Structures are given as C-alpha cells and as structure tokens.
Amino acid sequence: MKKEITKYYPLIPVFTAYLFLFLVGKNISGMWQLVAMLLFYCAMGQAFNIFLGMTGYVDFGYVAFMGVGTYGMALAITNLAHIEGLGIGIIIIGFILALLMSTLLSMAVGAVALRLRGAYFAIATIGVNEGFRFLIEGARIWNGSEGLIFTAQLNQILGREAASSLMTYWADIMVLFIAALAAFVTLFYMRSKIGYALTALREDEDAAKVMGINVTKYKITAFITSACFAGLVGATSWALKTPYVFPPEVFEIHYTIEAIIIVLLGGAGTLLGPVVGGLIYGISKYYLSIFMPGFQLLIFAPIIIIIIVLFPEGVVGMLKSRTKGSVLARFII
Amino acid sequence: MFLEQLTGNLIQGIVLGAVYGMATMGLSLIFGVLKVVNVGHGAFIMVGAFVTLWLFNALGINPILAVPVAFAVGMGLGFIFYYTTMQRLIKAPELATLLATFSIGILLEELVKLTFGSEFRGYNWVVGKIDIGVTVLPMSKLYACIGSVIIALLLYLWFNKTRAGSAVRSVVEDSEGARVCGVNVGGAYALSFALGIGLTVASGVLLTMFIPVGINPYMGGGYTLKAFVIAVLGGLSSPYGAFFGGLAFGLIENGSYTLFALIPGVEPFALTRFLSFVMLLAILLIKPTGLLSTK
Numbered sequence: 001m002k003k004e005i006t007k008y009y010p011l012i013p014v015f016t017a018y019l020f021l022f023l024v025g026k027n028i029s030g031m032w033q034l035v036a037m038l039l040f041y042c043a044m045g046q047a048f049n050i051f052l053g054m055t056g057y058v059d060f061g062y063v064a065f066m067g068v069g070t071y072g073m074a075l076a077i078t079n080l081a082h083i084e085g086l087g088i089g090i091i092i093i094g095f096i097l098a099l100l101m102s103t104l105l106s107m108a109v110g111a112v113a114l115r116l117r118g119a120y121f122a123i124a125t126i127g128v129n130e131g132f133r134f135l136i137e138g139a140r141i142w143n144g145s146e147g148l149i150f151t152a153q154l155n156q157i158l159g160r161e162a163a164s165s166l167m168t169y170w171a172d173i174m175v176l177f178i179a180a181l182a183a184f185v186t187l188f189y190m191r192s193k194i195g196y197a198l199t200a201l202r203e204d205e206d207a208a209k210v211m212g213i214n215v216t217k218y219k220i221t222a223f224i225t226s227a228c229f230a231g232l233v234g235a236t237s238w239a240l241k242t243p244y245v246f247p248p249e250v251f252e253i254h255y256t257i258e259a260i261i262i263v264l265l266g267g268a269g270t271l272l273g274p275v276v277g278g279l280i281y282g283i284s285k286y287y288l289s290i291f292m293p294g295f296q297l298l299i300f301a302p303i304i305i306i307i308i309v310l311f312p313e314g315v316v317g318m319l320k321s322r323t324k325g326s327v328l329a330r331f332i333i
Numbered sequence: 334m335f336l337e338q339l340t341g342n343l344i345q346g347i348v349l350g351a352v353y354g355m356a357t358m359g360l361s362l363i364f365g366v367l368k369v370v371n372v373g374h375g376a377f378i379m380v381g382a383f384v385t386l387w388l389f390n391a392l393g394i395n396p397i398l399a400v401p402v403a404f405a406v407g408m409g410l411g412f413i414f415y416y417t418t419m420q421r422l423i424k425a426p427e428l429a430t431l432l433a434t435f436s437i438g439i440l441l442e443e444l445v446k447l448t449f450g451s452e453f454r455g456y457n458w459v460v461g462k463i464d465i466g467v468t469v470l471p472m473s474k475l476y477a478c479i480g481s482v483i484i485a486l487l488l489y490l491w492f493n494k495t496r497a498g499s500a501v502r503s504v505v506e507d508s509e510g511a512r513v514c515g516v517n518v519g520g521a522y523a524l525s526f527a528l529g530i531g532l533t534v535a536s537g538v539l540l541t542m543f544i545p546v547g548i549n550p551y552m553g554g555g556y557t558l559k560a561f562v563i564a565v566l567g568g569l570s571s572p573y574g575a576f577f578g579g580l581a582f583g584l585i586e587n588g589s590y591t592l593f594a595l596i597p598g599v600e601p602f603a604l605t606r607f608l609s610f611v612m613l614l615a616i617l618l619i620k621p622t623g624l625l626s627t628k
Binding site for chain 1: 433
C-alpha cells in the first residue's frame, strides 16, 4: 500500500502549483485574468505532453483537436438550447460531445499518420488543422465560415447571472481540473506498462518492436488520450469562456506552436514540465504584451532556437538530472 | 463551354504548376541531403516576394532581374542559418530540427513585419497578355513558367556536371563513404542547405507574378502546406520529382477548382485546399516514397 502512495508523490509539486495559482487568483484582486491564462497554457501543455513528450512525435495539427472540442460544446449548446429544463446538464452533454468528436478525429488522423514516422508523421499532421478548417468553410458545415455564436442561448439556459459567472470564473476552475486530471493521467501512464513501452519507443522504435512491444497500440492510446484532453481544453477555455467559435480562430496553428514551446521549455516527457513551461511562457507573454505589444513572436522565435540548441532537456529535465539521488528526486519526474 | 473552361483552367494549372514545382525543389533538396524538413519553407518564399516588391517599387528593377538577387539573398540566409543553428542539430532528434526551422520561419515573418508592416501589398508590372483561345495568359505568368523550367534545368546541370554537384550527390548516397573519399561532408551539407534556401527565395520572386497584390509577411503558410503535398507527390527527397509533382499539383488544383465550382452552395476555393490535405494523407498512406518515384 505504501508503495502505491509513493508512486504518486510527483503529483505533489504539480498540484501545489495549481493550488497556488488558484489562491493567487482568488485573493489578489486583478490577478484572475492572468491566472486564467496561465491555467489555459498549463492545461494545453499538460495535454500535449501526453503525446509529444512521451512519444517524441511532433503533431503540428494538434490544435485541430482543441478546435473540434470547441465545436462539440458549441453544437451542444446551439442545438439543445430549446429543450426546457436541461440547465447545467447541457454543459455535460457538451463535454461528452467534445470528447466524442476529438476521439473520432484523433482516430481518423491516427489511423493514417501513426503509420508514419519522424518527419513523415510531422508532414502528415501539419495540414490537419488547415484541412479541417477548409472542410468546414468549404462545405459550409456547422454554419461554415460565419461560425457559431451562442451567448444568447447560454444566457437563456442558465440565466444571465449564472452564464456570466460561468464565463468569468467557473470555466477557469474547470480548466484547472482538466489540467490536474491530465497530470494524473500522465503519471498513471508513466508508472504503467504504456509509459515504459513509450520510453522504449522514443529511444529506438525498431528495437522496441523487435522486443515484442506493440508500439502501435501504445502510440494510438497516447495520441487519443492527448487529443481528448485537448478537446476538453477547447470546450472549456474557448467555447465556455468566449461563447462563439470561428473556424480560422480555433484551427490557428499558432496554438500548436505555443503548446510545443511550453512542453519543450519545461522539458518534454516530464510530469512537472508543462506546468513550469506554461508558467514561464504565460507570464512572459503576458508582460511582453503589456510592455512590448506586437513583439512577442519576434522575441520567442530566437528563444526557441536557443533552447533547442543549448538546452534540449528543458527546465525540469535539467532539474531532474541535478537532483538525481537526492530526496527531491522522488518528487520531480 | 464547360470543356473549354476546363481546358483553359488546366493550361493555367500547368503554368502555375511549373512555378509550384520550382518552389518546392529547395524543400526536397534540403530533405534529400540533410534529412531535415524545412517547416519554415513558406517564410522563405515570402522573403523572395518582398525582395521583388522592394526592388520593383523602390528601385524600379524588373522582377525577372530580381531572381538572381533573391537567389543570392537566399544563399546568404541559408549559410547563416546553417552555421548558427542547423549544423548543431543534424544529429539531434527530428523534434529539434522541425522546431528550429519552424522558429526560423516565424523569426523571418516577424522581422519582415517589423520592417514592412503587415498589410497586403503589391506591384504593377505591365507586360501585356497573350490570348490562346481558351484562356488569356498574362505574359508575366508565362515568364515565371519559363524561368522555373530554366532554373530546374540549371539545377540538373549543376548536379550532374560540376564537382560540387557530384560531391553533394555522393553525400546523399553514402555520407561515410564520401568522407572516406575526401569529400568535405560538412561543406556539402552547408552548400545544399544554402542552395535549397536560395532556390526557395528565388521561387518567391516567380510566385509574385501570380499574386501581384497578395504580398504579406504571413503569405507563406499556405505555400508550406502546398509544398509538402508537392514534395510528397514527387517522393520528398528528389528535386526533380518535386518539379513534376508541382506540375501535377497545379493541374489537380485548377481542375478540381473548376469541378467544385459546379456544386451549388459550397466555397470551391476552401474545398481545393481541403483536397490538397486529403491528397497529402492519401499519398503518405499508399506510397510514402512518392507517386512519381520508381522505388
């Protein structure tokens, strides 16, 4: 039993960080907006890390899963708003739909792309978000390029008061829980067979295959899990916080890049990495946008290059090798 | 009537396709030699477009003459990025090179935005047009097409007839063997990278003939995706494959646009873009070595 508990020690720093964020946002006035943004980045990083970090495969079309998640929630609210007495249940249906849609898309993409490796995988996925966006716009699915706006429906179902507190407060709390859940699942995977299999795969896929590891099965599991969390993040951070969805916005490759930066900055494949990366990235972006608006990308691009060339391990990766053998090592993975 | 329109569009497709092909040769060259996927490909095309724009509007220089200038600029950028970044990442996992080239692309876009601003710009080069019955071709597009064919031929000659070209080919075949035989492998990598970037920037000049008012720091993204489809069509690692892949892609793009336009209630342009994505996945699934390769 004791061994079971020590297994989950590394969650302590992660959850402490989230609790700290929550307390800062709750008690210091004017901080909630920043905290909400940081939670979004941590959640996105945590979700992305499950696939990118654990397998080493780069999915450039990742944002598509967040996009369909957003659509899942949006579709539930716009189509079911007329049913009396659903109340908060509509949001639960929205989450289920978001999960369903991101799972389906990830299965479809995974079925093709996961047969490919390395550069070929990256090339196959780079068009997923654009492709899906152009399908929605071109075939005029779900209102095409006009998008969906559902502020009125949300007000109608929940009442103006509740809807506004959902947008400004409860949605962020949900993101917090999604991030925490993603961290838990990450650790659960790391500590089980799938984690070892994926480590083997990341080091040498052919050798792993020869050893009799069913690499495809584990790759698909990680891919779908990661996509599901992305869908949930989209459904909350985008659909519930800002009740509208436009195809060019939710399929913007920019978010994939942000997620990659966060994972890399913190340390790919580590549990604490996305939190550290999300905080560093979010805070610097927030203050850069205040002090040097319009220059964030110009500053971030060379930073990524420097990190890749000089610190490929990321912050937590470095911390991990520093603390090796000490008591702290049990908490940082 | 419809057939006439289709033929006209297909001819336009071939003309555009030749330029697409040339615009992808750099991508395939870099992948073929260094095994690096240049995810920032489109940004280099954008640099070429801005070189043209600047030379034409500020100095009144003919866009045809902008091709060698853009090529030189591209070679310079290629050497700079190779020696500062890529050289250290050749042996690193794919994740590193993909992100590095992506970041280089963003860096270029932001630098251009800082210098020129982010609004759409264009230039007006009047050289007349030619009527071939089914369609009207502007001379500028025809020049771009001819220019692409000439550049493709020059690359072929360079590869097969010069010492440096055969050195690069030997590195592609077997880099260890080439090293043993006294080939400067590092130099061949640097040269191929610079040449690939040079070709890409030069292709940006020719592409402006098709989008005279669509020049913008973020114009490259669409070309990156198209270039991937074309490169994959041509087998990803062969510059000549890429050229023919471009021709095929131009035909498919224009042909499918004409067909999609027949369906009521859809946006044909967006559907063409969707089709290119589906093609990419389908080719990778069926024959990752490329439809046009014999392997």
